[in-house]
Amino acid sequence: MANLYEGKMAAIYDAMYQTFVNYDEEYLFYNTLLQENKCSSILEIGSGTGNLTKRFLADNQNYQGLDYSESMIAIAKEKNKNATFISGDMRDFKLANPVDSILITGRSTSYLITNDDINRTFESIYKNLKENGVVIFDFIDANRFIPFTKENPVIIHEAQFENTNYIRESHWDTNNLLENFMLEWTAQYYIIKNGEKEILENDFSTVRVFTLNEIQLFLYLNNFEILKTIDRETYAYDTYVVVARKKIIV
Known part of the structure; x- marks a missing residue:
């Protein structure tokens, strides 16, 4: 893990x-x-x-x-x-x-x-x-997730906490679907400063x-x-x- x-x-x-x-x-x-x-x-x-x-x-x-x-x-x-x-x-x-x-x-x-x-x-x-x-x-x-991510390879979520605006851009790789319905997930995390995205962190996981x-x-x-x-x-x-x-x- x-x-x-x-x-x-x-x-x-x-x-x-x-x-x-x-x-x-x-x-x-x-x-x-x-x-x-x-x-x-x-x-x-x-x-x-x-x-x-x-x-x-x-x-x-x-x-x-x-x-x-x-x-x-x-x-x-x-x-x-x-x-x-x-x-x-x-x-x-x-x-x-x-x-x-x-x-x-x-x-x-x-x-x-x-x-x-x-x-x-x-x-x-x-x-x-x-x-x-x-x-x-x-x-x-x-049955629902794989078709959804194939049609939406980049998924954006926005959040606000303690006067800070966050964005997460998730990328799901369904073109090389692994065994047991495993997918590779990469994500970039940003905050918004002065109207511009500033990278906080990159993340990568293999999930099932x-x-x-x-x-x-x-x-x-x-x-x-x-x-x-x-x-x-x-x-x-x-x-x-x-x-x-x-x-x-x-």
Whole structure:
């Protein structure tokens, strides 16, 4: 897995996503699913800079976050001084105590680019869930995303935070589509000064998008029962959200 959002990129991500995502709506969405499944302890994988964290804490929830980026965790800790964060890899982690629910938010599944990555992640999740625990995660829908990016190879997102205007230009290479619906994503991040674009950072990642059938099969093979599938539109890409329960192996 690449070094995601380290150093300067963590602060840029934090600033831009304040505009991209309505975190109050995001919290309400996930918390509704958690309450439907009577979950009282939560691990959020891909907790990032802690924007959902503070909403879970404000609701006095038993919450902890896990992220691969130490730079993101550093920002999250500044915002949420009483929260518990773990620097770790979703493919291989071990909690002190199993939890009722594990969330993978922010389309972090996109960075699981091999079948082994996915299977190892679900194995780790399975081991860290209580009996009848649930996993809730989103993923980018390949059937819609690949045609969209082929027709729109450059996608521009604008954001404003603390009186600063940001632009992200994303470039998706669909001409050389890799195995397992993997794509190469390059992005340039700018701020606007005196009406002109000033480059902040360049970013590059190999990411994977999934079909719903693929995800269903991965869950089946890793002993999860799907409870609910939600077709959800986000700020940038069409996604599915899946709620699945750990099955007890007899």
